[in-house]
Structure formats: structure tokens, C-alpha cells
Amino acid sequence: MASELEQEATTVLYLNESTNISTTVASLCNSLKCYMVLSTPEKKAIGSICFLAGPVTFLENILVLVVIASSATLRGRPSYLFISSLALADAFASCFFTVSFLNFHLYSKDDGADNYLFKLGGVTMAFTGSVGSLLLTALDRYLCIYQASNYKVLLTCTRAKLAIVLLWCVTIIISFLPLMGWRCTTWLDPPCSRLFPYVDHHYLACWTGLQLVVLFLITVAYALILLKANRHEAAMSGPKCGRSSIKGQARMRMDIQLARTFSLILLILAVCWLPVLSFMMVDVMVTLTDKQQRMFAFCSTLCLVNSCVNPLLYALRCRDLRRELLALFKCCMACREHTLGNTYSIRNEKSLGKKSKDQAVSDSNPDTVSESVDHQQNSIQIS
Template identity: 30%
Template sequence: MNSSYNSSDPSASPASSADLVVSLNVPYMAAELVIATLSTVGNLLVCLAVGINRRLRTVTNYFLVSLAVADICVGGLAIPCAIMTDVGIPRHNLYLCLLMLSVLIMLTQSSIFSLLAVAVERYLAIFLPFRYHALMTPRNAGLVILVTWVLAFLIGLVPLMGWYKTPPESGYCFFVFVVDMTYMVYFNFFACVLAPLVVMFLIYAQIFVTVKRQVRRIAAERAQGEAQAKRAASMRREMKTATSLFLVLFLFTVCWIPLHVINCFLLLCPRCTVPLPLLLAAIILSHANSAVNPFLYAYKMKAFRRSFKAIFLCCRVSAEADDGTDDGGTATHRS
């Protein structure tokens, strides 16, 4: 295959180039397999940690588990599909090809909706503290998670409903030759990715400004009673939790935006070419996001870190081992 993609020239991938594609992409496949392993193992640890540590069973962490499940599916399902379609498999089977290409779109959308649910949940915890426990029950959280997965599934299936390009005569299943870039840019990126990201960044900005203002106001009061001291400590915990969760959102954005920018470039400049190494690097970066969250939880949240250690030591986490003051479960409803 040529060392660049040209979205206006599907015939640029003749059948005789198949072997060259495989040989050129061995480093890419190796990187993908490493990411798949880290993503699957790491996010299984996240799910297991929430399962064995009662203090981690909070509404916030239920949404993080939903995010972890999506990342497990990326490692166990989407990345193998990506490797297969990178060499044009399946061949001469358009609908199976579209289904495999749609898998990652579904899982990415589920991740975005999970992040949005976390942001809204944190907003309610800070701005509606007296109604929070009535609104964010474990049952309601489960319903929200179900809705996010159904919506993500439907959005990912749009190409199968007819919004795709006519495949090349060679019959190879390459993403840019089969998936319509108008769908990827205008519908998927602008409407289903960029819009939720903007909303989430605005939510976290408001959270940071409000919490910081309240902490400063409490600190400025000369006569601090015990209740005020507890409130100040609670606000600091909320700030720490929001910061950790914002980092998850920030890393997601950094990892996925480059690939979407390339898609925009392919759509708006159809005769331009994108170097294949650059495209593969953007794909690897987007998939790598599925592997980084467990490391972030271990680094930023003591409860997760202790649970991971306990899992590696093959013992259950003691409830007394956690003080419950620094993980994403601050001011949340426990089941």
C-alpha cells in the first residue's frame, strides 16, 4: 500500500499491495497488541477493585466502571477488529466490514457518555447537595448507564443503516474507503464528540471556580467553627476529586482529537494525502487512551491504589484501611 491515504482515490489500494500493507504495519500491530493487553488487564483491575472494596462502590465509580467496561471491549474486541481492517479483512463483505468498523465508534461514544455522566454527577453533588442523594441513587445510576450504552450502540450503527461509501473494487475493508467522512466529521465528531466535550469542560470550569471561591470565603472568615472547618475540608476533597476526574477527560481529549482532526482534513481536502505513519500514530494514540485510566486512578486515588495492591497480594481490602477522603466517591451515594 502507498505510504499515504487519499480519501478521493479508493483504487489506491490494489489487491497486489496486500502483502506490503502487512509488512509495513508490523510495528503498528505490535503496538496495538501491547495496548490491548494493558487496556484489558488494567480495566479489569478497576472493575475488580470496585467489586471487592465497599468504599469504592459509589455512583461516581459506577460510571467509571462503565468507562472501564468500554475500555476492556476496546482491548478485547475493537483493537483486534482494527488490526484486521488494517490489512483489509474482511474482503468482499461490506456489512461485516461496516460492523467491525462501527465497534470502535460505539465504544468511543460510550466512553464519552460515561465521562459526561461523571461530570453531571459531580455538578449535582456540588451545586445540589441536598437533592443529590435522592437523584443519584445506584438504581438511577444504573438506568443512566443503560441509556448511555443504548445511545452509543445506535450512534455506532448509523453507517450500517446506509451512511457509508461505496467500497473499492478490490473489496478490501479499509476505514477511510468505506466509512463516509461526512458521517465521521459532521455527525460523529461535531455532534456526538465535540459538543459533549465542550459541555464537560464548561461543567468542570464552573466546578473549579465555585469550589475555589467557597474555600477562599471560608478561609477568610476569622472565627472558624467546627462545622465550617468540616465544610472547608469537604470542599477541598471535592476539588481533589474533580481534578482527578478532569484529568481523565483531558487525557481522553488529547488522545482522540488528533484522529478527528485528520478525519476533518480528509473530508475538507479530499485530494490531499495523509502520511500513513501519521494516521497510524493517531489511531494508536486514540486506542492508548483505553489503557491509561487505570494508571491515572492508581496515581491519583488512594482507594484505588490500595485496592490494586490488595488484588496483587491476593487479599481483600479491609474497610478500615481506607479513610475514604480522596477517591471519586466523595459525597456520593453508596450501595
């Protein structure tokens, strides 16, 4: 009887231990199904946002890059070099984020740890480069206002290009650290993130902290810029005379406009990024529920919306970029009219070629006159 009671107690203890182990495994969430928590209506909503914002974001940022690349004036200014870096990062974000997000959350596609971490690294690289480019832009505006006399000496195009290259090198290294080995593979390792599979809590905490520090530095820089700009605007509001004062007022107004433009970009960046970063910090400290994971999925689409809004701010508020954009459109229209004119002249030549040899010889002078008229019409259209 005693042996039977001992066997029953051992069986109950074994079952309890098995239940605890299974519960622990479930809580650590080693299966990818724990991350695919969206319902069918939520998938449709997020899919609509990505399908609309992704291509629009890509085309807008590519247009910004084309305008800056086609203008020698804009390429020679560090401010627009940093804007081009931001546009490049946003273009990458539209590609990597849309493909990775839709494949995982909408189509529930499991590509394996390495493929998933490669796609996630691309998304991390794009958004880290975007925030880093905004930091460079803020520093550029800070030097332009606080070091106006030495601005061109302190920040040359060569130094701006080196800063952009250094930024992207550091960004690539940081973004692909999980792919290089800093990952969480099994439930025996420290608990993984409930937001991203295979991502260790320590890496997520480091990356989130870095983004918060960068956002803080950008906020401080723009606060100082606006403070200095407002003081100069108040000082120059009184009656002034002389050509130097007029030039100083024009330059300060341009600096104020640019400062306010980038401050608006910073405000939109904070609205789009603070919810995401908040969820990441909470994920490091506690275990998120399915409802919180679904809320994070919707908040993460705000980052894509931010990349979509940035080019619109440049086109609406940056006068030089808008002027170059109009010039590019006019050039494209002129090329189109030139192409149509050449097509029209070729058709006339083919129709004239159908005449007989005798008529062509007898009407040689009129043919020459008609061709000259066609050329004149084409030149008038081009001009």
C-alpha cells in the first residue's frame, strides 16, 4: 500500500513538473505563431496602409533624390546632402519595411532565422539611417545659426560626405548585429522579445536607448536653434537701413524658415516614433500580451507614414528644392516636345518619300523649303 501511494505521488509530481515546463516554454514563446497575432480584419487594415504608403513613399523619396542629384547647386550644399541621405533612408524603409512586414504579419511566411533577421536588419538600417540623418541635419542647422561666420569653413561638402559615410557604416553594423550572432535562438536562452522573433532583450534595449538618445539630441539642437532664431527675429524687427542689414535679414529669415521646417519634421518624427519606442522599452521590462502586440503592429506603420510625409515637407517648404523640381519638370516637358517634333518630321519625310523620282527632282526646291519649315516649327516648339 505504501509503495502504491509513493508511485501515485511520484506520478502527480511528474505531471506537475511537466505542466510547469510546458507553461514555461509557452511563456517564453519559442514558436513564431506567438508573434502572428493579427486577426483577419486587422491584416486587411494594415495591408491597405502598407500597399498605399509603401509605393507612394518610394516614389516621393526617389523624386527628391533625382532633384538633388540633377542640380549642381543643391549637391554643393551640405544641408541638401543630409536631406538626400534622409530620402535614401526613407526609400529603403519603404522597401524593406513593406516587404518584411507584409510577409510576416499578412502572409505568415516563415523564412527561417537568418532570412528573417536579414529583412529585420534592413528595416532597422533604414530607420536608424533616417534618425541619424535628421541628427546630422539638426547639427548642420545649429552650426549655420550659431557659427554663421565660420559655417562654410567648419562644414564643407567633403566633411558632410564623410559624415554621411560614417553614419551609414555605423548604421549597417548596428542593424545587422542580430544576424551576426547577437540573437535569441531557443527557450533555454534568456527570454526573447515578444515583438521580434530571435531578437534578444539586451540588443533591443541597446537599440531603443540609442534611438532615444539621438531623438533627445535632435530636440535639444532644434530648441537652441529656434531660441536663437526668435531672438534674431525680434532684434531685426526694428527699423534698419543699409544693404548689409537687408542681406542679414534675408539670411536670417531663410535660417528661421529652415529651422521651423526641420522642427516640424522632428515633431512628426516624435509623434510617429515615440509609441513604437515605448512599446519596445515595455517589452524589455515585462511580457507583452497579444493585445499589446497588435497595438504595436499598428503603431509601427506610423514609421512608414513618417517616411511618406518627409518629402512633402521638403517640396512645400524648401524654396530651392521646389524651384529645382519645377525646372526638372520643364526640362522633361521640353524633351517630350522635342521627341514629338522629331516624330512629326520623320512622318513627313516618309510621306514625301512616296513621291515619284521625277516629281522629287522637279520639286527639289519646294521639298527643301518644306523641310526648312518643319525645322523652324520644331525649333519654335522647343523654344
